[in-house]
Amino acid sequence: MLEISSASVKASRARTRALLAWYDREGRDLPWRVKQGRADPYRVWLSEIMLQQTTVEAVKPYFAKFLALFPDVNALAAAEDQVVLTAWAGLGYYARARNLIACARIVSRDFGGNFPDTEAGLRALPGIGAYTAAAIAAIAFGERAIVIDGNIERVITRLEAIDTPLPKVKGEIRDVLEGLVPADRPGDFAQGLMDLGATICTPKSPSCLLCPLAVTCIAKARGQMTDFPVKPPKKGKKVLRSLAFVALDGKNRLLLSTRPAKGLLAGMAEVPNSHWAAQAGGLEAQPLSAEWRRLNQPVIHIFTHIELSMEIAVTRIAGPIPPPDGMRWVEVAKLNAEPLPTLFRKVIEVGLRALN
Ligand code: SF4
Known part of the structure; x- marks a missing residue:
């Protein structure tokens, strides 16, 4: 047992060494980065806030502009809100810029212009979440943060090969990293892994x-x-049900209506159907009083966010009668001239087959 664990410690060390050697050779040169040394906390913080939701290439010119305008955290804290927001304009997610100002003022006023040097201390500042706090602590202060x-x-x-889906897998990732992060170069190790993921271990190839x-x-x-x-399972579509009424009269005409001007399939033709809801409902939604036969063959149709299961009731009435309000009788032979969406074409097909 002892042998196994010492073998796994050796393997972890070998991985750590291999990654750091690669980082020293191949790690990206970035304007906020200092290879093999401690970076300036202000630069690390500024870059990490800018990089949230934004790419490295998009951030580079903004980072340079901010350093020119606000060379340190006290200069940023002393700047007018409008000046900072204007400098940020175009980088998006403006809540980040407001948090940036608030954070700079706290660091300047309460900490004498020095960022707290622990992950916990950083986490308490506005706009600094778990990832950003750990990254600054490791890269700027050498804390063995994960x-x-x-x-x-x-x-x-x-x-x-951990197959627990995101985000639940984070605990297991943390456990693996606990065995890999070196005490002497935690910041370089984190940046090495980031670079490996960004340049070699890319998502698709x-x-x-x-x-x-x-x-x-x-x-x-x-x-x-x-x-x-492994990605989290996709949220299932909302499942709705409805009951459609396929009615033929003695002249082989089908009863149709028109969908409302707004919403799904707006303005299209349809056979009368009950409100789309969690349950299909019963014959109370029938468009005319008749002997309805409910079929045991729903039509399933998938919309972007909805799975619709449309049950079908059919009837054949003897003679021509006036159509109910807002509806019309259309000869089956002329249905092709109607703006019928696929859903209702399928429903009509199933209904007519049952009636013939
Ligand atoms: S999947 Fe390929 S690139 Fe990614 S860590 Fe494994 S060997 Fe490296």
């Missing part, structure tokens, strides 16, 4: 041949690289 972003999630779930961790990657060994991370 940093997990989307790139790191992808690399770790592939390395270990990872370049495993160039990967420093390939020899220990379980997903690669199984040829299942893109199976990880």
Whole structure:
């Protein structure tokens, strides 16, 4: 048992060493980054806030502009809101800019212009969430914080072939990282994993041949690289039901109505049908009083957000009668001239078959 765990510690160390060596060689040069050393907390914080929801390339010019206008956190704290917001304009998600101002003022006023140097202290500041606090703590202060972003999630779930879906998998990713993050270079390690995810272990076509961790990657060994991370199950569509009424008169005419001018299938032709709801309802929605026969063959139709199950009731009435208000009788032979959506074409097909 002891042998197994010491073997796994050795394997983890080998992975860590391989990643750091790769980062030293291949890690991206970024304006806010200092390789093999501690970066300026202001620069790390500024870049991490800007990078939330935004790409590295989009952030670079804004980062340069902010450093020119506000070279340190005190300068940013002293700036007028409008000046900061104007400098931010175009970067989007403006709540980030407001939090940036609020955070700079707290750091300047309450901490003498020095960012708190722990993950917990950083987490208490406006606009700094769990990921950002861990990233700043590791990169700027060398704290052995566990940093997990989307790139790191992808690399770790592939390395270990962890098939727990996101976001539940985060606990397991954290456990793996606990065994990998080195005490002496936690910031470089986090940035190395981020870079690996951004440039080699990419979502759709990872370049495993160039990967420093390939020899220990379980997903690669199984040829299942893109199976990880497992996405959360898609939320099911809302299921609605309805009862459609297919009525033929003695002249082989079908009863049709027109859908409301707004909403799904607006203005299209339809056979009369009950309100689309959790339950199809009964014959109370019948458009005319007749002997209805309910079929045992619903038509299922998928809309973007809705799965509609339309049950069908059919009737054949003896003679021509005036159509109910807002409805019309249309010869079956002329149905092609009607704006009938696929859903109702299917319903009519099933209904007519049952009547013939
Ligand atoms: S071997 Fe391939 S799948 Fe595994 S971590 Fe490296 S790039 Fe990702």
